[in-house]
Amino acid sequence: MTEKIKIKSKNVNVYYGQKKALDKINLEIPTNKVTALIGPSGCGKSTFLRCINRMNDTIDICRIEGKIIVDEEDIYSTEVDPVLLRAKIGMVFQKPNPFPKSIFDNVAYGPKIHGIVNSNDELEELVIYSLKKAGLFGEVKDRLNDTGTSLSGGQQQRLCIARAIAISPQIILMDEPCSALDPIATAIIEELIDELAKNFTIVIVTHSMQQAARVSQQTAFFHMGSLIEVGRTDQIFSTPSQKKTQDYITGKIG
Amino acid sequence: MNNLKKIEYSLKKRKRQESRFKIYGLLGIATAVSFLCIILSSIFMEGKKAFLSTYIKLEVYFDPDIIYTSNDQKEEDIKFANFQKIIKNSLNSFFPEISDKGELRKLSNFISSSEEENLMKLVLKNKQLVGQKITLWLLASSKIDVINKNPDMELIAEEDRLISDLELNWLNEIRSANNIKSNFNKNFFVKADSTEPEQAGIWGSLVGSFFTLFVTLILSFPIAVAAGVFLEELAPKNKFTDFIEVNINNLAAVPSIIFGLLGLAIFLNVMHLPRSAPIVGGMVLALMTLPTIIIATRASLKAVPPSIREAAIGLGATKFQTVTHHVLPLSLPGILTGTIIGMSQALGESAPLLMIGMVAFIVDVPGSFLDSSTVLPVQIYLWKSTAARGFVELTAAGVMVLLSFLILMNGIAVFIRQKFEKKW
Numbered sequence: 001m002t003e004k005i006k007i008k009s010k011n012v013n014v015y016y017g018q019k020k021a022l023d024k025i026n027l028e029i030p031t032n033k034v035t036a037l038i039g040p041s042g043c044g045k046s047t048f049l050r051c052i053n054r055m056n057d058t059i060d061i062c063r064i065e066g067k068i069i070v071d072e073e074d075i076y077s078t079e080v081d082p083v084l085l086r087a088k089i090g091m092v093f094q095k096p097n098p099f100p101k102s103i104f105d106n107v108a109y110g111p112k113i114h115g116i117v118n119s120n121d122e123l124e125e126l127v128i129y130s131l132k133k134a135g136l137f138g139e140v141k142d143r144l145n146d147t148g149t150s151l152s153g154g155q156q157q158r159l160c161i162a163r164a165i166a167i168s169p170q171i172i173l174m175d176e177p178c179s180a181l182d183p184i185a186t187a188i189i190e191e192l193i194d195e196l197a198k199n200f201t202i203v204i205v206t207h208s209m210q211q212a213a214r215v216s217q218q219t220a221f222f223h224m225g226s227l228i229e230v231g232r233t234d235q236i237f238s239t240p241s242q243k244k245t246q247d248y249i250t251g252k253i254g
Numbered sequence: 255m256n257n258l259k260k261i262e263y264s265l266k267k268r269k270r271q272e273s274r275f276k277i278y279g280l281l282g283i284a285t286a287v288s289f290l291c292i293i294l295s296s297i298f299m300e301g302k303k304a305f306l307s308t309y310i311k312l313e314v315y316f317d318p319d320i321i322y323t324s325n326d327q328k329e330e331d332i333k334f335a336n337f338q339k340i341i342k343n344s345l346n347s348f349f350p351e352i353s354d355k356g357e358l359r360k361l362s363n364f365i366s367s368s369e370e371e372n373l374m375k376l377v378l379k380n381k382q383l384v385g386q387k388i389t390l391w392l393l394a395s396s397k398i399d400v401i402n403k404n405p406d407m408e409l410i411a412e413e414d415r416l417i418s419d420l421e422l423n424w425l426n427e428i429r430s431a432n433n434i435k436s437n438f439n440k441n442f443f444v445k446a447d448s449t450e451p452e453q454a455g456i457w458g459s460l461v462g463s464f465f466t467l468f469v470t471l472i473l474s475f476p477i478a479v480a481a482g483v484f485l486e487e488l489a490p491k492n493k494f495t496d497f498i499e500v501n502i503n504n505l506a507a508v509p510s511i512i513f514g515l516l517g518l519a520i521f522l523n524v525m526h527l528p529r530s531a532p533i534v535g536g537m538v539l540a541l542m543t544l545p546t547i548i549i550a551t552r553a554s555l556k557a558v559p560p561s562i563r564e565a566a567i568g569l570g571a572t573k574f575q576t577v578t579h580h581v582l583p584l585s586l587p588g589i590l591t592g593t594i595i596g597m598s599q600a601l602g603e604s605a606p607l608l609m610i611g612m613v614a615f616i617v618d619v620p621g622s623f624l625d626s627s628t629v630l631p632v633q634i635y636l637w638k639s640t641a642a643r644g645f646v647e648l649t650a651a652g653v654m655v656l657l658s659f660l661i662l663m664n665g666i667a668v669f670i671r672q673k674f675e676k677k678w
C-alpha cells in the first residue's frame with residue numbers, strides 16, 4: 001500500500017496480570033481511511049484499540065510491551081503525556097455514554113477543559129459545528145439544554161461522536177459503536193463514518209462483518225490474541241489468504 | 255403424563271411454602287409496627303402534657319411597704335424586694351381564712367418560684383405599679399401542674415399523693431372560682447435545664463446539640479469526603495491502602511463510648527480543651543461520624559458507572575478533572591445522604607458525650623462553642639433520672655423533640671436521594 005501511515009504497532013504484547021491478551025501485533029493504519037478490526041469475541045480487538053489512546057493505562061493489571069507509533073512518535077515513551085495523547089485521539093465507546101448534562105455541555109466539555117476556545121460565542125459555534133458534523137444538529141437544535149441522556153440510543157451515540165470531534169482529534173477510535181443500536185440508527189452512523197473519514201483516521205472495532213465490509217477500506221482480522229491477516233477490505237472478504245480468515249468470514253468460527 | 259403429575263404435586267408444595275413465607279413476613283412486620291405504635295403512642299400521650307402549663311389567676315397587690323424598704327425609694331429596693339411575700343399575700347387574700355404560718359408556706363408553694371423574678375422585672379419596668387392592685391395569671395408550681403393535668407391522681411391515697419388533702423381542697427376552691435387555666439408552655443421552648451420542672455426547657459440542649467453537630471459537620475464532612483475520594487479514586491491499591499480500608503470499616507463498628515474515652519484522654523487531658531463544651535463534643539462525634547461518611551462516600555463513588563469515567567478520560571480529562579467534574583457531582587446525593595444519616599446518628603448519641611462532661615446540670619442557654627452545655631439525648635437522660643414527678647412529662651416531650659429532629663433529618667436524606675438521584 002502506498003498511503004501515508006498514521007499508526008504503526010510494532011510487536012505489541014498485552015498482558016492482563018499473568019494472562020496474555022495480545023501477541024506480537026504488527027499493524028499499520030493508514031491516514032484518513034477507515035480500518036476495521038474484526039474477529040470473534042474475546043480475541044483482543046478492544047484491547048488493541050484501547051492501546052492506541054493508552055486507555056489501558058487506567059487498568060492496574062494491564063501491561064503493554066512493544067511500540068505503538070503515531071506520527072513518528074512512540075506513544076508509550078516517557079515524554080508522551082497520555083492526557084495530551086487522548087486529546088489527539090478521540091474515542092467512541094460500545095455503549096453510548098453521554099454525561100448526564102445538557103446536550104450543549106456534553107459537546108462543550110472537551111473544548112472547555114483543553115482551553116481550545118476563547119469566548120462563549122466561539123464555543124457555541126464549535127458546539128454547533130460539531131453537532132452538524134455528527135449529523136445530529138437538525139434533530140436537537142431546539143433542545144440543546146435537554147440532558148444528553150434523554151436522547152434515543154442512536155442520537156446518544158452521535159452525540160458522543162460530536163463530543164469526540166469537538167476537540168478536533170486526528171484519529172477517532174470506535175469500539176463497536178453500533179452494537180447497542182437498531183438497524184436504522186446503525187445505518188445513519190455508518191453513513192456518518194464515511195463522511196468523517198475525509199478528515200479523520202478512523203479505527204473501528206466491529207463484530208459485524210457486513211459493517212466492516214460497508215464502512216472500511218482496510219480490515220484486520222484478530223483471532224485469540226493474534227493478528228491473523230490484514231489487507232484491503234474487498235480483498236479480505238473475497239480472497240483471504242489465511243484459512244482462519246476464510247473460516248471466520250464464512251461463519252465456521254466465531 | 256407421569257412427569258406432569260409429579261410437577262403438579264411439587265408445585266402445590268412450593269406454593270404452600272411461598273404462602274407460609276409470606277405469612278411469616280407479615281407477622282414480622284405486624285409485630286414491629288405494633289411495638290413502634292406502642293412506644294410512640296405512650297411517648298406522645300405523656301409528652302403532649304408537657305406542652306401545656308397551668309396558670310393561676312391572682313389579685314396581686316404591689317405593697318409599697320414591702321417593695322420600698324428604704325425611704326428614698328431606690329431601684330435597688332425593687333431588685334431586692336421580697337416578692338415571695340407579695341405572692342404569699344396575694345394568695346392569702348384569696349384564702350383570707352388561712353393564718354397558720356406552715357399552711358401559708360404550703361399555699362405559697364402553689365406558685366412557681368420563677369414568678370418572683372418575673373414580678374420584680376415587671377415592677378422595674380412599670381414603677382407606677384407600686385401601690386396598685388392588678389389581676390395576673392401566675393405560673394403554677396410543678397406539683398399543682400401535675401395534679402391539674404392528671405385528674406386521676408386526685409384519687410390516690412393522701413400519703414402517696416403529691417399534695418395533701420388540704421392543698422387539694424384549696425386547688426378545688428381555685429378551680430371553682432375559675433381562677434385556673436392551662437396555657438402554652440413557653441418555658442419549655444426558651445429555657446435550659448432547671449431544678450423546677452415548670453421552669454425547665456429543651457432550648458438549652460437544643461442549642462447545645464446544634465453547636466455540637468455544627469462542629470461535627472464542619473470537621474467530618476470535608477475530611478471524610480477527601481479521604482473517601484482519595485481511597486477510592488486516587489490511592490494505589492496495595493497492602494497499605496487495604497490495611498487502611500479494613501481499619502476504617504472496623505472503626506465504624508467501634509462502640510461510641512470508646513470515642514468518648516478517647517476524647518477525654520486527648521482533647522481534655524492532653525489538649526486541655528474546655529470540659530462540657532460543644533466544641534469537644536463535636537470533635538468526639540466527628541471521630542465517630544468519619545467512618546460512616548467515608549464508607550458512604552466510597553459506596554456512592556463506586557456506584558458511578560465506569561462509562562462516565564471512560565468518557566471523560568477518553569476526552570483527555572485528567573484524573574482529577576474526571577473526579578471533580580463528573581464522578582463527585584454524580585455521587586454527591588449519596589454522599590449527602592450518608593452524611594445526614596451520620597449526623598442523625600450523632601444527634602442521638604449520648605454515651606461518648608457523658609465521658610467529656612456534657613452531662614452537667616446547665617441552667618443557661620449556651621452562647622458559643624466554648625460554653626458548657628448539654629445535648630438533647632443527654633438532657634432526656636438527665637430528666638429521666640430526676641425524681642420530681644413533673645420531669646416525667648418533660649422527658650417524654652424531650653423524646654418527642656429529639657424524634658422530630660431525627661425524622662426531619664432522615665426526611666431530608668430521603669428527599670435528596672429521590673430528587674437528585676441520576677438514572678442511567
Ligand SMILES: Nc1ncnc2c1ncn2[C@@H]1O[C@H](COP(=O)(O)OP(=O)(O)O)[C@@H](O)[C@H]1O
Pocket residue numbers: 016021039040041042043044045046047048059
Ligand atoms: N480489564 C480486564 N481485565 C482482565 N482481563 C481482561 C480485561 N479486559 C479484557 N480482558 C481479557 O482480554 C481478552 C481480550 O478482551 P477484549 O479485548 O475485550 O476482546 P474483544 O474486544 O475482542 O471481545 C479477553 O480474554 C478478556 O477476558
Ligand SMILES: [Mg+2]
Pocket residue numbers: 045046047175
Ligand atoms: Mg470488545
